[in-house]
Amino acid sequence: xxxxxxxxxxxxxxxxxxxxxxxxxxxxxADLVWHGDTSVAGYDALILPGGFAHxxxxxxxxxxxxxxxxxxxxxxxxxxxxxxxxCNGFQVLTEAGLLPGAxxxxxxxxxxxxxxxxxxxxxxxxxxxxxxxxxxxxxxxNHFEGNYTCDERTxxxxxxxDRVVLRYVDNPNGSVDSIAGVCNEARNVVGLMPHPERxxxxxxxxxxxxxxxxxxxRSAEPQATATVA
Amino acid sequence: xxxxxxxxxxxxxxxxxxxxDPQGATIERALPALGLTGVxxxxxxxxxxxxxxxxxxxxxxxxxxxxxxxLLANPVIEESSVAVxxxxxxxxxxxxxxxx
Numbered sequence: 260x261x262x263x264x265x266x267x268x269x270x271x272x273x274x275x276x277x278x279x280x281x282x283x284x285x286x287x288x289a290d291l292v293w294h295g296d297t298s299v300a301g302y303d304a305l306i307l308p309g310g311f312a313h314x315x316x317x318x319x320x321x322x323x324x325x326x327x328x329x330x331x332x333x334x335x336x337x338x339x340x341x342x343x344x345x346c347n348g349f350q351v352l353t354e355a356g357l358l359p360g361a362x363x364x365x366x367x368x369x370x371x372x373x374x375x376x377x378x379x380x381x382x383x384x385x386x387x388x389x390x391x392x393x394x395x396x397x398x399x400x401n402h403f404e405g406n407y408t409c410d411e412r413t414x415x416x417x418x419x420x421d422r423v424v425l426r427y428v429d430n431p432n433g434s435v436d437s438i439a440g441v442c443n444e445a446r447n448v449v450g451l452m453p454h455p456e457r458x459x460x461x462x463x464x465x466x467x468x469x470x471x472x473x474x475x476x477r478s479a480e481p482q483a484t485a486t487v488a
Numbered sequence: 489x490x491x492x493x494x495x496x497x498x499x500x501x502x503x504x505x506x507x508x509d510p511q512g513a514t515i516e517r518a519l520p521a522l523g524l525t526g527v528x529x530x531x532x533x534x535x536x537x538x539x540x541x542x543x544x545x546x547x548x549x550x551x552x553x554x555x556x557x558x559l560l561a562n563p564v565i566e567e568s569s570v571a572v573x574x575x576x577x578x579x580x581x582x583x584x585x586x587x588x
Contacts, residue, residue, distance in 0.1 A: 276536070317560070321559070353564070360564060361564040363503075364510050365510065367510060368511060406508075406510075408508075408565055431510065433510070
């Protein structure tokens with residue numbers, strides 16, 4: 260049975276259909292999950308897509324963290340379910356404390372919209388399982404607040420535990436250590452600023468994002484029989 | 489329950505020392521274009537004003553500090569300071585006190 264992915268929709272999210280279609284193109288099933296819901300039962304993986312949840316008021320992700328669905332997302336993650344936050348979704352996961360660090364305004368204060376090269380730094384995460392370390396992927400970024408920031412201690416832990424999932428080949432936004440994506444300690448929660456769903460069809464100029472989403476679907480399969488949250 | 493009084497709160501949120509502030513740096517670089525020199529160390533931040541009903545100033549300050557720490561500031565990159573004054577006094581609660 261195809262893995263079923265829940266794509267969480269906050270007011271202000273705008274990449275949800277891109278994520279749904281990218282998952283479906285790879286043979287997965289995908290539904291939108293409203294932020295006001297309180298259960299993610301029946302899903303094998305969750306995607307928090309890009310956009311401007313709750314208008315990015317206060318800070319990106321600061322209000323989304325209090326959406327009713329986030330308790331269920333937290334329980335799903337705690338039970339080992341694969342959770343991926345893309346762009347604004349990454350910001351939500353850091354604000355929710357499911358991932359370390361924070362995303363602040365880009366160095367140079369530019370909104371960045373470009374296809375960039377990112378390097379896979381670990382194969383040990385739900386988004387990069389089976390993807391060789393060192394693989395370079397061309398994936399679009401589209402953000403104003405994508406400058407990954409954390410204190411030195413956190414950075415040392417991320418490096419020591421091999422939790423930097425993706426690095427920019429040419430750092431576009433000032434992110435510490437060129438970090439484009441990180442995972443949690445259990446490696447089942449991943450956040451990244453690049454948009455793999457926007458690089459999932461030849462018509463979009465790159466299919467490199469499919470490599471990551473395919474890994475997510477593979478990671479989702481073992482959970483298919485378990486009922487979570 | 490003790491009768492409650494209304495307090496005015498001013499919370500200032502700013503980036504922690506050592507966290508790069510591209511907004512402050514850009515503002516600083518713009519100043520010479522206005523012929524304004526000698527300005528340095530510009531840091532951008534946010535301020536929030538709200539009222540709290542509490543029995544006394546200490547309780548108002550305690551609640552305001554929780555609001556600042558749990559919602560208004562992201563402790564990973566930001567710090568906050570909180571100032572509380574009786575709302576009956578005209579004007580603002582004044583400059584924020586030491587970091588909360």
